[in-house]
Amino acid sequence: xxxxxxxxxxxxxxxxxxxxxxxxxxxxxxxxxxxxxxxxxxxxxxxxxxxxxxxxxxxxxxxxxxxxxxxxxxxxxxxxxxxxxxxxxxxxxxxxxxxxxxxxxxxxxxxxxxxxxxxxxxxxxxxxxxxxxxxxxxxxxxxxxxxxxxxxxxxxxxxxxxxxxxxxxxxxxxxxxxxxxxxxxxxxxxxxxxxxxxxxxxxxxxxxxxxxxxxxxxxxxxxxxxxxxxxxxxxxxxxxxxxxxxxxxxxxxxxxxxxxxxxxxxxxxxxxxxxxxxxxxxxx
Numbered sequence: 001x002x003x004x005x006x007x008x009x010x011x012x013x014x015x016x017x018x019x020x021x022x023x024x025x026x027x028x029x030x031x032x033x034x035x036x037x038x039x040x041x042x043x044x045x046x047x048x049x050x051x052x053x054x055x056x057x058x059x060x061x062x063x064x065x066x067x068x069x070x071x072x073x074x075x076x077x078x079x080x081x082x083x084x085x086x087x088x089x090x091x092x093x094x095x096x097x098x099x100x101x102x103x104x105x106x107x108x109x110x111x112x113x114x115x116x117x118x119x120x121x122x123x124x125x126x127x128x129x130x131x132x133x134x135x136x137x138x139x140x141x142x143x144x145x146x147x148x149x150x151x152x153x154x155x156x157x158x159x160x161x162x163x164x165x166x167x168x169x170x171x172x173x174x175x176x177x178x179x180x181x182x183x184x185x186x187x188x189x190x191x192x193x194x195x196x197x198x199x200x201x202x203x204x205x206x207x208x209x210x211x212x213x214x215x216x217x218x219x220x221x222x223x224x225x226x227x228x229x230x231x232x233x234x235x236x237x238x239x240x241x242x243x244x245x246x247x248x249x250x251x252x253x254x255x256x257x258x259x260x261x262x263x264x265x266x267x268x269x270x271x272x273x274x275x276x277x278x279x280x281x282x283x284x
Contacts, residue, residue, distance in 0.1 A: 039068030043075045050082060058082055066095075073102040077109050084116055092116050107137040114146055123153045141171035148180060152252060157184050175205040180252065182214060187254035191218055209235045210251060213242045217257065217264045232264065233273050240277045243270075 043065040049058035062079040069075050080095030093116045099109045110133035118126035130147040137143060148163030161184055167177035182197030195218050201211035213235045220228035241247045243265055245258050253261070264270060 036069040036072065039065040039075060040072065042068065043072075043078055046082070047078060050078075050085070055082060055085055059086070071102060073099040073106055073109065076102070077106070077112065080109075080112060080116075084112065084119075087119070089116050089120050105136050107133040107140065107143070110136075111140075111143050111146060114150070118146070118150060118153075121153075123150050126150045127154075139170045141167045141174040141177065144170060145174065145177045145180070148177065149252060152180065152184065157188060160184055173204055175201040175208060175211070178204065179208075179211045179214070182211065183252060183254060183257065186214070186218065186257050189256075191222065194218060207234075209239045209242050213248075213261075214253075214257065217261045220264045220267075221260050228264065229267065229269050232267075232270050236270065236273050236277070240274060243274045 042061045046058040046061035046065060049055075049061065059079075059082045062075070062082055065075045066079050076095050076099035080092045080099065083089075083092035083095060093113065096109050096113045096116065099106060100113065103109070110129050114126045114129035114133065117123075117129060127147060127150040130143055130150060134140060134143050134147065144163050144167035148160045148167065151157075151159040151163060161181055164177040164181045164184075167174055168181075178197050179201040182194040182201065185191075185197060186194040195215060198211040198215045198218070202208060202215065205211065212231055216228045216231035216235065219231065236243050245253075245262060245265075248258060248261060265274070
């Protein structure tokens with residue numbers, strides 16, 4: 001809107017033509033501070049729109065904000081986050097790098113760069129950015145968790161558990177790290193150890209669906225069918241996405257756990273609950 005108004009004002013500033021005289025518009029002097037102020041207002045509107053998942057409208061405002069306030073790292077971070085939401089990863093990375101060039105110590109930007117490269121499956125680059133962010137914020141539970149995930153995807157399980165444990169030490173209520181220690185333990189064949197971790201994650205996470213379903217699968221594989229099916233019904237009745245192995249794989253479930261989950265999802269009582277909710281992809 002600001003651009004349009006300025007354009008109209010410039011037209012109205014043109015002097016009346018004089019015979020045999022060249023026509024020159026008056027020069028419009030723009031206040032850079034005012035432009036940046038307007039850019040930050042647009043960025044705030046974009047952030048509010050993103051919160052209600054109006055991403056296209058948010059992106060339009062964030063793009064304009066980045067032009068009006070090109071030296072503001074938070075604007076570039078917001079723009080990158082919106083592109084990340086749209087899975088336009090290269091564009092997101094470019095925006096994050098502009099933010100990084102303005103403030104190389106911004107840990108939110110560094111962790112976001114790690115996340116973007118992680119989603120591109122460039123785990124070594126993701127790890128490098130996570131480490132750089134942790135250099136400035138070493139006790140960040142989420143950053144340590146993300147670093148653990150990077151090691152996990154490279155099959156470096158000992159390194160992954162070390163980072164998850166650091167994350168838990170930093171925040172003992174951060175259940176995703178506890179959950180992922182369970183994921184590693186299960187892949188290494190330590191079912192009982194995984195169950196203990198998932199029980200703790202469920203307790204802290206107030207019955208979060210991921211560790212609950214993992215518990216259900218582990219109980220099923222240990223022969224506790226009644227308990228497993230009851231838990232499975234509870235999870236899938238709340239969030240049917242967890243009946244899709246593709247979704248579980250995106251959440252870093254390993255092959256051993258995925259194979260056991262596929263067996264669990266084929267049980268008639270579990271199939272019934274999934275079909276009642278209209279899902280047809282649970283056995284993919």
